[in-house]
Amino acid sequence: MFIGEVVGNVWGQYKHPSLDNKRLLLVQPIDPLTEKKLGDPVMAVDGDVQSGPGSIVLVIDEGSSARQILGDDKAPVRTIICGVIDSVCLQGKEKRYA
């Protein structure tokens, strides 16, 4: 599980019905305290949390979790956005996003 910033919308043609009407987003993992980029961007499905470009989000990279959030046990999906981050805090230093 990691925190990332949504950096793009992606459109494509997917033949599996579980991917119809899903929003696919490009997410850049970040260090939530420094906002430094960590590694490469990944693709994720929005888990109905209204995230979009600029959102700071919690991403879970596991199929069973993603299917649980979509409420669809046949969905071919591994990476899902399951929440929007409000703030991160360490030793009195707080970073607010919401």
Place this chain on the structure above:
Amino acid sequence: MFIGEVVGNVWGQYKHPSLDNKRLLLVQPIDPLTEKKLGDPVMAVDGDVQSGPGSIVLVIDEGSSARQILGDDKAPVRTIICGVIDSVCLQGKEKRYA
């Protein structure tokens, strides 16, 4: 889940019947906005989306998702091409592939 470019066809001898008649492709992960290569190429099965060398595709790297897309719950496969990308958009900047 990630976006990649198909960069090669691979032929081999596989003894499991679920791999008969499947197309195995070499896919280079890319940043879809800049087309920069990300990491090393991986092997993926075409999930009946008619992808081939040069296609920009969505790849899911999870066994349950791959088996769901193939409609074969016994298939030994982890990495599958589940769609062809049309476009990626960020802050008014759009990259069209289709």
Place this chain on the structure above:
Amino acid sequence: MFIGEVVGNVWGQYKHPSLDNKRLLLVQPIDPLTEKKLGDPVMAVDGDVQSGPGSIVLVIDEGSSARQILGDDKAPVRTIICGVIDSVCLQGKEKRYA
């Protein structure tokens, strides 16, 4: 599985009921002998072990293990803190944390 140091608290809005009332923490993987940072921080759920910023913890990065520890087989979670480290020992050299 790895050892890490809790480096922050994270608050957000998650729509899945299994994430209500869970503490989400930012964990920096470390080498427990040298305390050197290893790779990037990850997000983890506290598995009811009372960990918080400064704790040195054992993290399991697998969904089934995380759901078992939470006692909730529908929880969308992959990374969990399942214990607090007391000490690490190698060839007479001991590092105590508790």
Place this chain on the structure above:
Amino acid sequence: MFIGEVVGNVWGQYKHPSLDNKRLLLVQPIDPLTEKKLGDPVMAVDGDVQSGPGSIVLVIDEGSSARQILGDDKAPVRTIICGVIDSVCLQGKEKRYA
């Protein structure tokens, strides 16, 4: 899933009966077009495809796939050699292995 070259045989003592009589091999992931090494070598079980040192093989790194190929749903195995590569082709450039 990735392509690799078998670079060694490994012998050891394993207490689980599903690992009896299995051949464990060390596999170096490669880029099949350039034969460049990619990352670190991994351990894999030969999935009855008669691979050995020097073979260029398809490796699947997922437990369910590995157990399906071995026909043993209790086998503790994650990484399996499921086929031997004949050739790889890109834009008229072909690399033959068989």
Place this chain on the structure above:
Amino acid sequence: MFIGEVVGNVWGQYKHPSLDNKRLLLVQPIDPLTEKKLGDPVMAVDGDVQSGPGSIVLVIDEGSSARQILGDDKAPVRTIICGVIDSVCLQGKEKRYA
């Protein structure tokens, strides 16, 4: 799956009963031919193979395999030591560990 050297014992407080009486070890992945370190150390449970500091071991990093070896389908564990390596051989060059 990979080969590693056990480099430390770890003690901690874990609340899940499946982790009671398990030995948790720190394992440094290595290239078994050159003994070169590969990547960062990980935590693993000893799968009743009597491994300890200095042992060269086979590690499986998958939850289902780990639970099978422990004979405990509720154990929260992903990484397990499933055997002790005797020797590795490549092209007449043999490295003996046992």
